[in-house]
Amino acid sequence: xxxxxAILGPGIISGSVDNDAGGIATYSVxxxxxxYSLLWVLFITTFALxxxxxxxxxxxxxxxxxxxxxxxxxxxxxxxxxxxxxxxxANIGTIAAEFAGIAAALExxxxxxxxxxxxxxxxxxFLITKGGFKNLEKFFLILSxxxxxxxxxxxxxxPDWLLGIKSLxxxxxxxxxxxxxxxxxxxxxTITPWGQFFIQDxxxxxxxxxxxxxxxxxxxxxxSFLTNFISFFIIIACAATxxxxxxxxxxxxxxxxxxxxxxxxxxxxxxxxxxxxxxIFGASLVPISTSYVATEAFGFESGLDFSFKEAPIFYGIFAxxxxxxxxxxxxxxxxxxQILVISQAINAILLIPILVFIYLLSNDERLLGxxxxxxxxxxILIISLTLIALTSLVYFGTLFLG
Amino acid sequence: MVxxxxxxxxxxxxxxxxxxxxxxxxxxxxxxxxxxxxxxxKTKGKKVTISPHSLSFENNKFILKNNHKxxxxxxDHSDFYLSEDLLDKQVIDTTGKRLVRxxxxxLEVNGELKVAGIDIGFAGILRRLGFGNLSEKSKxxxxxxxxxxxxxxxxxxxxxxxxxxxAFHPSELAEILEDVGAKERIGLVQALDxxxxxxxxxxxxxxxxLSILExxxxxxxxxxxxxxxxxxxxxxxxxxxxTTKRKDVQNALTEEKAAEVKSLSIFSSQTAGGLMHPxxxxxxxxxxxxxxxxxxxxxxxxxxxxxxxxxxxKKFRGMIKAKNFLAEAPDTILSSLVNMKISVSTNxxxxxxxxxxxxxxxRGLTVVSSNKIPLGVILIDDVLAExxxxxxxxxxx
Numbered sequence: 033x034x035x036x037x038a039i040l041g042p043g044i045i046s047g048s049v050d051n052d053a054g055g056i057a058t059y060s061v062x063x064x065x066x067x068y069s070l071l072w073v074l075f076i077t078t079f080a081l082x083x084x085x086x087x088x089x090x091x092x093x094x095x096x097x098x099x100x101x102x103x104x105x106x107x108x109x110x111x112x113x114x115x116x117x118x119x120x121x122a123n124i125g126t127i128a129a130e131f132a133g134i135a136a137a138l139e140x141x142x143x144x145x146x147x148x149x150x151x152x153x154x155x156x157x158f159l160i161t162k163g164g165f166k167n168l169e170k171f172f173l174i175l176s177x178x179x180x181x182x183x184x185x186x187x188x189x190x191p192d193w194l195l196g197i198k199s200l201x202x203x204x205x206x207x208x209x210x211x212x213x214x215x216x217x218x219x220x221x222t223i224t225p226w227g228q229f230f231i232q233d234x235x236x237x238x239x240x241x242x243x244x245x246x247x248x249x250x251x252x253x254x255x256s257f258l259t260n261f262i263s264f265f266i267i268i269a270c271a272a273t274x275x276x277x278x279x280x281x282x283x284x285x286x287x288x289x290x291x292x293x294x295x296x297x298x299x300x301x302x303x304x305x306x307x308x309x310x311x312i313f314g315a316s317l318v319p320i321s322t323s324y325v326a327t328e329a330f331g332f333e334s335g336l337d338f339s340f341k342e343a344p345i346f347y348g349i350f351a352x353x354x355x356x357x358x359x360x361x362x363x364x365x366x367x368x369x370q371i372l373v374i375s376q377a378i379n380a381i382l383l384i385p386i387l388v389f390i391y392l393l394s395n396d397e398r399l400l401g402x403x404x405x406x407x408x409x410x411x412i413l414i415i416s417l418t419l420i421a422l423t424s425l426v427y428f429g430t431l432f433l434g
Numbered sequence: 435m436v437x438x439x440x441x442x443x444x445x446x447x448x449x450x451x452x453x454x455x456x457x458x459x460x461x462x463x464x465x466x467x468x469x470x471x472x473x474x475x476k477t478k479g480k481k482v483t484i485s486p487h488s489l490s491f492e493n494n495k496f497i498l499k500n501n502h503k504x505x506x507x508x509x510d511h512s513d514f515y516l517s518e519d520l521l522d523k524q525v526i527d528t529t530g531k532r533l534v535r536x537x538x539x540x541l542e543v544n545g546e547l548k549v550a551g552i553d554i555g556f557a558g559i560l561r562r563l564g565f566g567n568l569s570e571k572s573k574x575x576x577x578x579x580x581x582x583x584x585x586x587x588x589x590x591x592x593x594x595x596x597x598x599x600x601a602f603h604p605s606e607l608a609e610i611l612e613d614v615g616a617k618e619r620i621g622l623v624q625a626l627d628x629x630x631x632x633x634x635x636x637x638x639x640x641x642x643x644l645s646i647l648e649x650x651x652x653x654x655x656x657x658x659x660x661x662x663x664x665x666x667x668x669x670x671x672x673x674x675x676x677t678t679k680r681k682d683v684q685n686a687l688t689e690e691k692a693a694e695v696k697s698l699s700i701f702s703s704q705t706a707g708g709l710m711h712p713x714x715x716x717x718x719x720x721x722x723x724x725x726x727x728x729x730x731x732x733x734x735x736x737x738x739x740x741x742x743x744x745x746x747x748k749k750f751r752g753m754i755k756a757k758n759f760l761a762e763a764p765d766t767i768l769s770s771l772v773n774m775k776i777s778v779s780t781n782x783x784x785x786x787x788x789x790x791x792x793x794x795x796x797r798g799l800t801v802v803s804s805n806k807i808p809l810g811v812i813l814i815d816d817v818l819a820e821x822x823x824x825x826x827x828x829x830x831x
Binding site: 093094095096097101104105108109110112113237238239240241242243244330331337398399 | 521522523524534535537554556559562563585586612614615616617618619639641642644645648649676679825
């Protein structure tokens with residue numbers, strides 16, 4: 033195996049799942065429909081993502097406990113139930129988006145979603161329960177390198193680099209419903225409730241300690257940076273092609289056109305493979321990790337070491353999420369691209385209460401001692417929280433006031 | 435019986451007027467059925483503690499008696515509070531020998547308010563969420579079968595009276611060590627005898643071993659525990675430690691052990707070199723059964739299952755199962771008893787080792803250097819442990 037795989041840490045995996053079906057769709061829509069004007073959001077969320085992932089990793093390292101366990105121990109069962117409900121809703125959105133991604137990718141080859149989605153759900157179920165996932169994980173991660181094609185594609189499309197860089201640092205606002213949806217989805221696809229639970233659980237599971245803090249920080253930093261580095265080029269590539277030709281995205285085939293400058297007629301094929309890979313990866317990881325978190329929070333038997341009979345709730349949640357989300361996407365009146373984008377916006381809104389808990393926990397001296405947040409981290413965290421909350425409010429405003 | 439969740443948040447009245455709400459209960463520690471020592475009350479945004487004797491229960495109401503001049507006791511952080519330190523935390527159930535989470539606390543009302551046990555069932559969760567009337571049975575663990583940790587330091591704070599952690603099987607302790615929080619993990623290691631701690635650490639997975647060595651304070655039992663851990667286990671994790679910890683480990687070990695750990699640590703844990711033990715009984719082929727019996731009884735690490743035979747140049751000649759000596763005359767020459775002539779080199783992979791063990795029904799296998807000098811032995815236990823370890827790696831989180 034490639035030596036680089038040896039250093040694959042939770043930050044990189046978590047970051048790579050950020051560019052899942054919802055991510056690709058949201059960044060493509062952002063670039064195609066709004067050109068460069070959402071790049072500044074990506075710029076800010078990169079810092080916010082690094083920050084929140086670092087906090088999650090740090091709390092995991094020092095306490096050896098997952099986020100759900102920390103919430104349970106400090107805030108009790110009622111708040112835990114509330115948080116689990118939020119995580120459940122957010123993850124249903126994310127999983128539905130992964131299935132929508134699978135459907136959208138295969139529709140490029142004219143494969144009906146009524147065929148692709150049930151097969152994908154069954155495939156994922158057995159992939160996880162029969163223990164094949166660990167072998168395929170590296171394959172998924174290697175295949176996600178496919179997204180690097182957005183970089184040369186962006187260059188070949190001859191974008192307005194000056195405007196691109198300017199848009200990255202100068203905020204722009206457009207008070208329309210669709211702009212705010214894309215804005216909030218951009219935040220929600222980058223920083224997610226799921227990602228916060230995942231990074232902390234992963235660190236806990238690997239039994240990392242404060243001795244590993246700097247390595248883990250580097251891992252989180254690299255993972256967060258790389259995912260948004262690629263996101264940047266997805267937006268640029270779409271802005272320089274689809275936005276310029278006034279071609280809004282209504283399906284995955286449209287989004288694939290952004291790769292045309294590089295690979296010509298292979299664009300659809302390449303895009304479909306990339307999207308399919310990212311979607312299956314996400315559809316495998318998110319449901320099972322939801323199951324781990326929920327069963328551990330309430331003290332049910334948890335883990336793939338148990339049989340179906342020994343851990344019915346663990347497997348029950350996993351199966352329910354797959355079936356429910358598959359049906360959600362099969363409902364014929366829901367356009368896939370909308371599922372993909374709206375689910376990410378839901379994630380952003382549900383992230384707000386999760387970040388409040390993260391703020392409170394990461395400032396608890398009894399819990400973290402000298403590893404609690406410093407002032408700079410707190411300031412950025414509070415600013416991020418406020419901005420997400422304000423954006424959500426404005427989005428609701430545009431929804432109701434038009 | 436009453437549950438803690440039914441008391442928390444209850445209103446307290448003073449002279450017919452609302453005085454405050456019950457926030458928490460402190461108990462006297464380390465008694466079989468600890469009575470409540472203090473009641474923490476939130477009044478006008480402040481937290482105060484009172485003696486349980488200042489409170490009476492009349493007409494379904496908690497009444498604060500005002501016959502005390504100064505009913506308020508000082509708030510003491512070292513007290514053990516049922517809500518703050520116990521509720522929703524992980525504790526060890528010493529009968530089930532596992533880690534459980536406290537969903538509720540059961541109290542006995544018998545003149546005095548005493549802790550009876552903890553509720554670990556789903557009923558406890560439902561009760562606290564306000565669905566107490568649903569007919570789910572409580573799963574109560576009696577108080578004297580519970581060991582609880584200190585929330586802040588992770589040290590074992592409430593010691594189980596009936597049972598003793600040192601009586602746990604190492605593999606049971608290992609499972610708890612793998613699942614518990616980081617501070618609690620260290621608290622538990624420190625609560626054990628150094629020998630039991632060492633056995634338990636050996637049984638944990640490599641990640642847990644590393645985390646314990648990285649975080650266990652070098653002062654205290656570190657040295658004792660370390661010197662009791664098997665050298666082959668230490669060698670597996672030694673190269674993964676950071677450089678300062680490696681120094682700590684080397685300083686803590688006896689000179690001889692430190693050198694052995696260092697020389698073994700270069701082998702990958704998935705190969706014969708990484709799996710082998712450097713300590714084994716080695717005999718020359720011309721020696722007799724009685725010589726071997728003496729060597730066996732002098733062997734420091736228990737009763738060896740296999741004896742390694744060498745020629746006068748110290749080169750590997752074969753292996754003998756120790757139990758074969760039982761039926762032999764004391765003056766039998768060892769070379770006539772050899773029942774396994776196969777050995778492996780240090781870089782042989784685990785799959786090949788596994789195949790040898792199953793094909794020849796081995797109890798042990800000798801690992802030799804390139805010039806056939808025996809370096810160590812792999813025992814069937816090591817093979818089984820490695821299989822168990824590989825199975826666990828399928829877990830996603």
